Amino acid sequence: MADKPAAEGTGSSTTLTVARIRGVLSRAVWVVCLTLALVLAAAAFSFALDANVDNGLVKLVRDLADAFDLGWFDLDKPVKEFKAPNADVKTALFNYGIAAVVYLIIGRFLERLIRP
Numbered sequence: 001m002a003d004k005p006a007a008e009g010t011g012s013s014t015t016l017t018v019a020r021i022r023g024v025l026s027r028a029v030w031v032v033c034l035t036l037a038l039v040l041a042a043a044a045f046s047f048a049l050d051a052n053v054d055n056g057l058v059k060l061v062r063d064l065a066d067a068f069d070l071g072w073f074d075l076d077k078p079v080k081e082f083k084a085p086n087a088d089v090k091t092a093l094f095n096y097g098i099a100a101v102v103y104l105i106i107g108r109f110l111e112r113l114i115r116p
Contacts, residue, residue: 019116026115033107037100039064044100047092065096073099 043065051058066074073079073095075088082090 022114022116026111026113029114030107030111033103033110036068037103037107039068040096040100040103044093044096047089050089069096069099070102073102 039061042061046058046061053059053062069075075092075095078091078095079098080091080094081087082094084090
């Protein structure tokens with residue numbers, strides 16, 4: 001009978017450890033998706049603000065956005081391409097904005113799925 005309480009203590013300790021790991025993992029997934037959404041939003045605003053493309057930070061943000069645009073929202077083959085004045089700004093805002101929202105939805109879904 002002395003072994004039974006020790007077994008229960010170990011089981012609840014394992015359960016708490018798994019819950020903590022799942023909690024940390026769910027927050028990490030959310031932070032990664034949120035960061036990618038912010039990068040896409042920053043890249044879209046760099047087009048809207050007509051940022052200097054020779055600036056290293058602007059170049060980095062746009063390169064990261066191009067790498068993480070999910071393939072569907074690429075500015076070379078956009079989901080929606082505008083033809084009016086400021087077409088590149090409108091195209092970047094629309095496509096990168098949609099990609100950012102998709103990252104937020106996926107991140108929140110995965111966070112809730114993983115969280116205990």
